[in-house]
Amino acid sequence: MIQAKMEEMGKLAKEAAHSLMLASTEEKNRALIAMARGLIEAREEILQANEADVKQGRDKGMSSSLLDRLMLSPQRIREMAEGLEAVAALPDPIGEAIEMSRRPNGLEIGKIRVPLGVVGIIYESRPNVTADAAGLCLKTGNAIILRGGSEAFNSNRAIARALSAAASAAGVHSGAIQLVDTTDREAVNILMKMNRYVDVLIPRGGAGLIQTVVQQAAVPVIQTGVGNCHIFVDADADLGMALDIAVNAKCQRPSVCNAMETILVHEQIATDFLPLLTGVMQELQVELRGCEKSLEIVPGLKAAQDADWETEYLDLILAVKVVKSLDDAVEHIARYGTGHSEAIITNSYASSRRFLAAIDAAAVFVNASTRFTDGFQFGMGAEIGISTQKLHARGPMGLKELTSTKFIIYGNGHIRP
Amino acid sequence: MIQAKMEEMGKLAKEAAHSLMLASTEEKNRALIAMARGLIEAREEILQANEADVKQGRDKGMSSSLLDRLMLSPQRIREMAEGLEAVAALPDPIGEAIEMSRRPNGLEIGKIRVPLGVVGIIYESRPNVTADAAGLCLKTGNAIILRGGSEAFNSNRAIARALSAAASAAGVHSGAIQLVDTTDREAVNILMKMNRYVDVLIPRGGAGLIQTVVQQAAVPVIQTGVGNCHIFVDADADLGMALDIAVNAKCQRPSVCNAMETILVHEQIATDFLPLLTGVMQELQVELRGCEKSLEIVPGLKAAQDADWETEYLDLILAVKVVKSLDDAVEHIARYGTGHSEAIITNSYASSRRFLAAIDAAAVFVNASTRFTDGFQFGMGAEIGISTQKLHARGPMGLKELTSTKFIIYGNGHIRP
Numbered sequence: 001m002i003q004a005k006m007e008e009m010g011k012l013a014k015e016a017a018h019s020l021m022l023a024s025t026e027e028k029n030r031a032l033i034a035m036a037r038g039l040i041e042a043r044e045e046i047l048q049a050n051e052a053d054v055k056q057g058r059d060k061g062m063s064s065s066l067l068d069r070l071m072l073s074p075q076r077i078r079e080m081a082e083g084l085e086a087v088a089a090l091p092d093p094i095g096e097a098i099e100m101s102r103r104p105n106g107l108e109i110g111k112i113r114v115p116l117g118v119v120g121i122i123y124e125s126r127p128n129v130t131a132d133a134a135g136l137c138l139k140t141g142n143a144i145i146l147r148g149g150s151e152a153f154n155s156n157r158a159i160a161r162a163l164s165a166a167a168s169a170a171g172v173h174s175g176a177i178q179l180v181d182t183t184d185r186e187a188v189n190i191l192m193k194m195n196r197y198v199d200v201l202i203p204r205g206g207a208g209l210i211q212t213v214v215q216q217a218a219v220p221v222i223q224t225g226v227g228n229c230h231i232f233v234d235a236d237a238d239l240g241m242a243l244d245i246a247v248n249a250k251c252q253r254p255s256v257c258n259a260m261e262t263i264l265v266h267e268q269i270a271t272d273f274l275p276l277l278t279g280v281m282q283e284l285q286v287e288l289r290g291c292e293k294s295l296e297i298v299p300g301l302k303a304a305q306d307a308d309w310e311t312e313y314l315d316l317i318l319a320v321k322v323v324k325s326l327d328d329a330v331e332h333i334a335r336y337g338t339g340h341s342e343a344i345i346t347n348s349y350a351s352s353r354r355f356l357a358a359i360d361a362a363a364v365f366v367n368a369s370t371r372f373t374d375g376f377q378f379g380m381g382a383e384i385g386i387s388t389q390k391l392h393a394r395g396p397m398g399l400k401e402l403t404s405t406k407f408i409i410y411g412n413g414h415i416r417p
Numbered sequence: 418m419i420q421a422k423m424e425e426m427g428k429l430a431k432e433a434a435h436s437l438m439l440a441s442t443e444e445k446n447r448a449l450i451a452m453a454r455g456l457i458e459a460r461e462e463i464l465q466a467n468e469a470d471v472k473q474g475r476d477k478g479m480s481s482s483l484l485d486r487l488m489l490s491p492q493r494i495r496e497m498a499e500g501l502e503a504v505a506a507l508p509d510p511i512g513e514a515i516e517m518s519r520r521p522n523g524l525e526i527g528k529i530r531v532p533l534g535v536v537g538i539i540y541e542s543r544p545n546v547t548a549d550a551a552g553l554c555l556k557t558g559n560a561i562i563l564r565g566g567s568e569a570f571n572s573n574r575a576i577a578r579a580l581s582a583a584a585s586a587a588g589v590h591s592g593a594i595q596l597v598d599t600t601d602r603e604a605v606n607i608l609m610k611m612n613r614y615v616d617v618l619i620p621r622g623g624a625g626l627i628q629t630v631v632q633q634a635a636v637p638v639i640q641t642g643v644g645n646c647h648i649f650v651d652a653d654a655d656l657g658m659a660l661d662i663a664v665n666a667k668c669q670r671p672s673v674c675n676a677m678e679t680i681l682v683h684e685q686i687a688t689d690f691l692p693l694l695t696g697v698m699q700e701l702q703v704e705l706r707g708c709e710k711s712l713e714i715v716p717g718l719k720a721a722q723d724a725d726w727e728t729e730y731l732d733l734i735l736a737v738k739v740v741k742s743l744d745d746a747v748e749h750i751a752r753y754g755t756g757h758s759e760a761i762i763t764n765s766y767a768s769s770r771r772f773l774a775a776i777d778a779a780a781v782f783v784n785a786s787t788r789f790t791d792g793f794q795f796g797m798g799a800e801i802g803i804s805t806q807k808l809h810a811r812g813p814m815g816l817k818e819l820t821s822t823k824f825i826i827y828g829n830g831h832i833r834p
Contacts (some may be wrong), residue, residue: 364824378526389616
């Protein structure tokens with residue numbers, strides 16, 4: 001029953017993808033504007049549906065921070081609509097010729113940017129992802145199958161319905177935006193195996209969700225998000241700068257994947273830097289968990305356990321480790337990092353070069369906060385997620401990362417000798 | 418036991434990848450030249466090992482075409498060595514800055530080409546893949562784990578041993594080139610799940626192998642190879658050109674993935690073209706299997722069954738179908754094609770544009786043979802396989818497709834507001 005329904009969705013999405021592949025930029029932008037208007041017009045229904053989700057969340061004892069992520073307001077709906085308009089205003093990557101050259105035999109060979117086809121998104125809590133992801137996929141000519149979390153089921157359904165109705169009225173194929181209309185886990189299992197219909201799956205959410213998808217999907221997956229990010233304060237660092245950046249990377253928004261989780265401090269400056277760091281962080285209510293050496297320098301610090309080095313706190317907690325050298329820092333990051341964002345604070349040219357070369361991560365910073373790893377901050381104008389894998393896309397993904405390419409070849413009767 | 422051994426290989430490969438990431442182009446090229454010499458020096462051992470495989474194949478009743486693919490000679494070993502030298506001579510893609518720009522806040526953000534890390538290759542029969550794949554991975558700074566077919570086990574082992582010894586002697590980490598040293602299937606099952614150590618898996622072989630890997634791997638996979646390729650002869654085609662290209666695409670090398678398997682003929686020219694096609698193809702020993710309409714035009718043709726439209730013959734067999742229009746051809750290809758290579762023969766500008774836009778495949782040709790889909794023919798200087806998926810790489814994959822990117826960001830104390 002669910003199997004048949006999911007197959008039906010897949011087939012419809014594939015049809016929609018074929019139609020979207022041929023849609024002009026004008027047609028897609030018109031649909032995006034219509035979708036923005038559709039959200040505003042459906043505001044009352046969306047807010048009502050959201051109220052039901054929030055009530056259910058409260059009854060189940062959901063934390064206030066999760067409730068805050070779930071809750072919609074007229075303002076938040078307006079922001080979603082503005083997001084769709086902003087995507088309409090971005091340049092369309094589809095159709096761009098990436099390479100085009102003539103071979104010695106006269107064949108002209110080019111690579112053209114095309115949609116991926118059908119994109120599946122599996123996500124948790126925030127209902128605004130429904131509108132953001134649908135907008136980015138429509139702009140890039142991809143059909144989308146959305147599977148939101150059960151905690152936002154009613155909200156997501158109301159939003160998806162408004163978007164899909166508006167897009168259809170603007171001439172877009174009815175399979176272009178579809179939401180999996182059940183909270184049954186079986187639907188996810190089926191979706192992950194639907195490689196006949198789905199070209200890529202993007203899981204957005206906690207580590208558990210992402211690992212399940214990576215382990216079980218037959219559909220190609222883009223892994224997103226988990227960030228155990230480090231800042232290494234080199235012997236040659238400007239300590240004031242290091243302090244400012246550390247505070248920003250830890251405190252400006254602790255709950256996100258590009259926040260710093262461990263600070264690595266060169267032993268040569270540890271006795272100067274650690275007391276400064278401790279003072280400021282304690283003032284900001286950050287709990288520090290230190291290695292043995294740091295406890296010698298700042299007595300009374302809570303001791304870090306082995307598990308601390310691999311924990312993504314997403315909270316006002318910071319692990320602190322004194323290292324003997326830049327290479328020790330690199331080794332620690334290679335062992336515990338998740339390949340997301342890593343930074344060095346230094347005035348040494350040699351240290352900066354070595355760190356940039358030796359760290360294997362999506363984003364490697366010199367003298368800047370890890371919090372900058374973000375599609376908007378990187379100038380992409382949009383973000384569908386942050387990839388921590390190496391295939392296809394690495395780091396923040398914008399519109400281009402939602403595309404594939406195809407070779408087109410102009411001949412004149414060419415045959416292979 | 419196998420589990421532990423595979424884990425050990427994975428760990429060693431990961432270490433090697435970290436070391437290779439920092440290797441200079443000179444160091445890598447020196448190792449490639451040493452590997453070429455190593456193959457020549459180990460010629461006798463390799464030929465002896467290969468003899469054992471060939472004898473076993475013969476005893477098991479292997480077909481002569483498979484035996485031919487398996488069999489090595491001094492000449493073939495020399496060709497493998499020359500292949501490695503040719504890879505040494507190619508430009509190194511690693512370190513290339515792909516984009517670099519300054520943001521309004523002064524942050525300088527660039528994208529740099531880096532190795533993928535650890536590449537796993539699962540392949541069948543031809544032992545030369547061992548040398549080719551190892552060379553391409555070394556050039557791009559990737560560690561490689563090779564898993565060849567059991568039919569070439571001794572040959573692959575001798576080749577890998579020669580390559581690995583030569584690379585180590587030239588200063589490359591001993592984990593850079595490793596062959597799975599057992600024919601036990603369990604090793605493949607483990608390799609597919611080793612996403613802690615392996616960054617990408619490339620299966621090269623038959624449809625069965627590829628589907629198994631796609632279904633079961635937790636490691637990201639690049640799907641290669643299966644090609645159910647079509648040529649559409651439009652109403653406006655030059656029939657002589659169409660005939661030449663059809664013969665080339667079917668007969669020049671029928672056993673490969675870019676050979677044509679079905680020809681689609683516009684009904685307006687079918688009565689002129691089909692008798693010509695039948696005459697030439699029958700002379701070339703090609704068995705034709707026609708749709709009902711084509712049987713009306715050429716009586717005595719063998720009738721095609723439904724299964725013919727989805728079969729990759731890899732043999733001197735050709736399915737023939739008369740279609741009413743270009744759109745019918747596009748629809749047939751969308752339904753039965755594998756997204757590999759598709760061609761139109763036409764003198765109509767409109768038809769060429771429509772076909773190029775509407776066909777969703779790795780390579781779309783106008784007036785040229787599908788046989789050109791090949792890394793060397795496309796000017797890449799090398800080929801590790803032909804991707805038929807849309808993620809990361811699509812179509813022939815050369816050195817660039819064995820790389821990832823990382824963002825590097827130069828700041829000056831930047832914090833996120």
